[in-house]
Amino acid sequence: MGRFRYRRYTGGPDPLAEPDPPADAALRAVDELRALVAAAEADSDAHRAELAALEAALSRYGEGDRAALAEMDPADLRRLLGPEGEAARARLDSADHGLSPRELRRLGDAALRDFEKGRGALPGGHAGPAGPGGATGEPTGAFLPYEAAGDRPLDAPATAREAALRRARAAGPSLLPEDLRVAETEPESAAAVSLLIDLSHSMVTRSLHEAATRAALALHALVRTRYPEDRVQVVGFGESAVELTPAELVAHDWRRVPGTNLHHALRLARGHLRRHRGLVPRVLVVTDGEPTAHLGEDGGARFAWPPVPRTLEATLAELDAVLRAGAEVTFVLLADDPRLRAFRALVERRRGVRVVDADADLLGPLVLDRYRRR
Structure with missing residues (x-):
C-alpha cells in the first residue's frame, strides 16, 4: 500500500504535493542511483536524454518532491543502469513507502476540511460546531455580548x-x-475517546476501508487543532485487536484474516478510559458485521463462523463493563444484514448505547459529529 494511493480520495488539492524531506534511507538509495547515472555510458542521444531525465527526477526527489519517484520506472532503471539500478530503486521504494508525520498531518487536515465543507454532509441539518472549538458545555443562564x-x-x-x-x-x-447576545456556557470537559475500527476483509470488499482510515485521520486532525486536551485512541480489530497510530492505520494492508473481535477491542478501550479517569469517556465503534471472535481465558483469539454463543456473551459483557465505567458508546453500522440486525437489537437495549447507520460517504462526517457531542 504505497503513499501515493492516498491522493485519490482527498477530495481537494493534493495534500502530498508540498515538498517533504525524504527519509535518510531513501536519500542513500538516491545517492546510489545518481552515482550509477554518472557512471553510465550513453551510446545514443536518446539514451543520454533518458539518463538526464532520470538525473533530474532524482534531484527533485532529493529536494523533497517525493512525487518524482513515480517517474523512475523499475524496468527503465534496469535497462539504463542494470541490476544494480533496479535493486537501488527497490530500496528507494521501500524507504519511501510510508508517510511522514507532516504528510499524515496534511492528509488529516485535508479530510477534516473536506468533511466540514459539506462534502458528505450529514442529513438532518447537523452543521458541525456550535461554538469556538466545535462545541459548548451546558448553559449557565447568563448571556454574553456577541x-x-x-x-x-x-x-x-x-x-x-x-x-x-x-x-x-x-x-x-x-x-x-x-x-x-449569545448564551454563556460552562467550559467543556476534556474527553477520553476510543475509536474502534473493524479491520475485517469485508470492509475491503464493501469499499469501506479507506473511508474508515480517512475518518480516523480527520478525527486526529480535529483533536490536534481544536481539542488538544482530549485523549484519543484508535483500535483496529480483526481476529484480535491492536492499538494503532495514524501511520500504522494508513499502512495497514487489510489482508484477508478471519474474525471480528469486538470483545478484545472493547477491552482495550476500557483500558484507555481507565488510564484517563476524570475525562469524559466516549467509545465509537465502526463495523460492518457482527462479532465473530473473542478472547479465550488464555488470552488467545477464538474465531468461529457462524459465531458461537460464547463470542456474543463475552462481547456484551465487555460492552456492559465499558458502560459501567460511564462511557457513552456509539455504534456506526456500515451494513444491513439479518445477523447484524440481531446484534444491533441486543446493543440498542442498553442505556448509554446509540446505534446509527452510515455508508462510506457519511462515515467521516458522522464520526466527527458524534465526537463533538459531549
Missing part, C-alpha cells in the same frame, strides 16, 4: 430584551450591534 463569544449562534430572546432595555433608557434605533 463580540465576546466567537461564532456561537445568537440568542434571539436575549437580544430583543437587551434592545428593549436600551430603548427604555434612551430613544434610539430598534437594534444596535451592542444589543446582540
Whole structure:
C-alpha cells in the first residue's frame, strides 16, 4: 500500500504535493542511483536524454518532491543502469513507502476540511460546531455580548430584551450591534475517546476501508487543532485487536484474516478510559458485521463462523463493563444484514448505547459529529 494511493480520495488539492524531506534511507538509495547515472555510458542521444531525465527526477526527489519517484520506472532503471539500478530503486521504494508525520498531518487536515465543507454532509441539518472549538458545555443562564463569544449562534430572546432595555433608557434605533447576545456556557470537559475500527476483509470488499482510515485521520486532525486536551485512541480489530497510530492505520494492508473481535477491542478501550479517569469517556465503534471472535481465558483469539454463543456473551459483557465505567458508546453500522440486525437489537437495549447507520460517504462526517457531542 504505497503513499501515493492516498491522493485519490482527498477530495481537494493534493495534500502530498508540498515538498517533504525524504527519509535518510531513501536519500542513500538516491545517492546510489545518481552515482550509477554518472557512471553510465550513453551510446545514443536518446539514451543520454533518458539518463538526464532520470538525473533530474532524482534531484527533485532529493529536494523533497517525493512525487518524482513515480517517474523512475523499475524496468527503465534496469535497462539504463542494470541490476544494480533496479535493486537501488527497490530500496528507494521501500524507504519511501510510508508517510511522514507532516504528510499524515496534511492528509488529516485535508479530510477534516473536506468533511466540514459539506462534502458528505450529514442529513438532518447537523452543521458541525456550535461554538469556538466545535462545541459548548451546558448553559449557565447568563448571556454574553456577541463580540465576546466567537461564532456561537445568537440568542434571539436575549437580544430583543437587551434592545428593549436600551430603548427604555434612551430613544434610539430598534437594534444596535451592542444589543446582540449569545448564551454563556460552562467550559467543556476534556474527553477520553476510543475509536474502534473493524479491520475485517469485508470492509475491503464493501469499499469501506479507506473511508474508515480517512475518518480516523480527520478525527486526529480535529483533536490536534481544536481539542488538544482530549485523549484519543484508535483500535483496529480483526481476529484480535491492536492499538494503532495514524501511520500504522494508513499502512495497514487489510489482508484477508478471519474474525471480528469486538470483545478484545472493547477491552482495550476500557483500558484507555481507565488510564484517563476524570475525562469524559466516549467509545465509537465502526463495523460492518457482527462479532465473530473473542478472547479465550488464555488470552488467545477464538474465531468461529457462524459465531458461537460464547463470542456474543463475552462481547456484551465487555460492552456492559465499558458502560459501567460511564462511557457513552456509539455504534456506526456500515451494513444491513439479518445477523447484524440481531446484534444491533441486543446493543440498542442498553442505556448509554446509540446505534446509527452510515455508508462510506457519511462515515467521516458522522464520526466527527458524534465526537463533538459531549
